[in-house]
Amino acid sequence: MSFPTQRPRRLRRTETMRRLVRETRLSPDDLIAPLFVCTGEGVEEAIPSMPGCSRLSVDRIVAECRELASVGVPGVILFGIPDRKDPEGTEAWAEAGPIPRALRALRSELPELSLWADVCLCEYTDHGHCGPVGEGPDGRVEVLNDRTLPSLARAALAYAAAGADVVAPSDMMDGRVGALRAALDEAGRSDVTIVSYAAKYASAFYGPFRDAAGSAPAFGDRRAYQMDPGNSDEAIREVAADLEQGADVVMVKPALAYLDVVYRVKQRFGVPVAAYNVSGEYSMIKAAAAEGWLDGTRAAMEALVSIRRAGADIILTYFAKDAARLLA
Numbered sequence: 001m002s003f004p005t006q007r008p009r010r011l012r013r014t015e016t017m018r019r020l021v022r023e024t025r026l027s028p029d030d031l032i033a034p035l036f037v038c039t040g041e042g043v044e045e046a047i048p049s050m051p052g053c054s055r056l057s058v059d060r061i062v063a064e065c066r067e068l069a070s071v072g073v074p075g076v077i078l079f080g081i082p083d084r085k086d087p088e089g090t091e092a093w094a095e096a097g098p099i100p101r102a103l104r105a106l107r108s109e110l111p112e113l114s115l116w117a118d119v120c121l122c123e124y125t126d127h128g129h130c131g132p133v134g135e136g137p138d139g140r141v142e143v144l145n146d147r148t149l150p151s152l153a154r155a156a157l158a159y160a161a162a163g164a165d166v167v168a169p170s171d172m173m174d175g176r177v178g179a180l181r182a183a184l185d186e187a188g189r190s191d192v193t194i195v196s197y198a199a200k201y202a203s204a205f206y207g208p209f210r211d212a213a214g215s216a217p218a219f220g221d222r223r224a225y226q227m228d229p230g231n232s233d234e235a236i237r238e239v240a241a242d243l244e245q246g247a248d249v250v251m252v253k254p255a256l257a258y259l260d261v262v263y264r265v266k267q268r269f270g271v272p273v274a275a276y277n278v279s280g281e282y283s284m285i286k287a288a289a290a291e292g293w294l295d296g297t298r299a300a301m302e303a304l305v306s307i308r309r310a311g312a313d314i315i316l317t318y319f320a321k322d323a324a325r326l327l328a
């Protein structure tokens with residue numbers, strides 16, 4: 001069948017018809033809001049490279065989460081900004097650290113909100129790498145994989161104890177999902193969900209986040225542990241490994257430049273897939289909108305629906321509150 005019998009435009013003529021044939025919809029149910037938690041009280045420090053986002057102290061985090069919950073956002077993922085950094089990143093598992101304090105407050109104030117804790121050391125190490133640095137087997141200086149695993153497990157246990165429903169390792173060390181699952185199970189916390197950043201690329205799109213979290217590496221880059229942007233077969237292997245080690249949800253990060261990876265992962269494994277619409281993807285739209293070069297709201301909603309269309313079930317996005325409001 002072809003033209004003139006077939007006229008695809010017939011289905012696009014009115015909004016009611018477009019609504020009827022729309023294949024993919026965005027809902028607040030799909031969204032997780034990333035939040036930056038700092039120490040202190042009454043702190044709300046704007047992040048210049050992420051317009052509309054701030055570093056918030058625990059009291060402000062609670063207020064922000066109340067708002068998010070009221071517009072239907074089901075959960076948040078917390079990133080900690082500590083006062084103190086050291087080579088090992090020990091503040092990551094401190095009971096009085098920003099994430100545990102925020103989790104305890106949120107757990108009692110908003111029991112229904114899904115609380116996710118990002119598990120990584122780069123915000124807590126003074127060199128900004130995702131684990132302790134030292135000489136590898138061949139003498140090359142690198143992030144020491146097997147020495148990082150117990151620290152990640154310690155952090156995950158601390159967050160679980162403080163009330164996290166989900167721990168989300170974003171460090172890209174080999175074997176970390178298995179290490180977290182074993183540590184949690186051993187502590188009697190088989191209930192805690194693991195969302196692994198399974199296919200996390202070494203991306204320029206994390207730039208604004210590193211400003212926000214003060215986590216840019218002091219030397220070198222993350223290409224020796226995060227994935228090469230040219231690879232997608234490797235993403236399949238990473239996802240398979242994380243599922244085997246006990247990941248409940250697998251994440252692809254960033255989202256927009258990697259929609260083919262989101263698609264492949266969803267098609268291949270049929271498990272819940274999350275995609276992280278990262279800081280750079282957010283800030284590009286914000287910056288262009290501020291210049292009047294595009295309609296920021298429409299661009300954001302189009303970007304989010306494209307991530308769903310590619311196969312993501314869950315989207316982590318700094319647009320969460322605005323998008324949920326618009327969808328209400």
Ligand code: PBG
Binds near residue numbers: 118130206207279280
């Ligand atoms: C920590 C981490 C990063 C992001 C999430 N977790 C930064 C990085 O890997 O450098 C980036 C998120 C964003 O850009 O929005 N490892």
